[in-house]
Amino acid sequence: VDVRPAAKHQAGHIPGSINIALPDIVEGDPQLNNAKAIVVYGSGYQDYLSPAAAKRLMALGYKNVYDYRGGLELWQDDGGTLTDAPAGEPRTQ
Numbered sequence: 001v002d003v004r005p006a007a008k009h010q011a012g013h014i015p016g017s018i019n020i021a022l023p024d025i026v027e028g029d030p031q032l033n034n035a036k037a038i039v040v041y042g043s044g045y046q047d048y049l050s051p052a053a054a055k056r057l058m059a060l061g062y063k064n065v066y067d068y069r070g071g072l073e074l075w076q077d078d079g080g081t082l083t084d085a086p087a088g089e090p091r092t093q
Contacts, residue, residue: 001032001040003053012082014041014075022053027060037064044073 002009002017009019018031032038038057042049054067068074072082 001038001053002042003040003049004042004047008043010084012072012084014072014080015083015085017041022049022056025053025056025060032057032062035062035064037066038062039066039068041068041071041075044071045069047071 002013002019003022003025004019005021006019009017013019020029020031040050040053040057042053050067050069050071054065057065070077076082
């Protein structure tokens with residue numbers, strides 16, 4: 001789950017991720033109800049969004065929540081590519 005604002009997600013995100021900005025995280029979200037694990041990420045190591053989102057999700061009762069510390073910064077440092085396509089579409093940048 002990309003917890004950055006929608007405009008940043010649309011500009012580039014980890015392929016297959018969905019966007020739920022931190023303020024939009026709510027109990028019973030149908031996008032998360034059947035998730036076996038929820039991995040949240042933000043822009044990078046200094047971004048406060050992903051740890052805040054992980055805490056919020058756990059407080060709302062979601063299980064198996066993980067913070068991908070380093071977010072897009074770590075993803076790209078490790079050779080990962082970004083996409084600007086909606087989830088499920090393979091286009092990469």
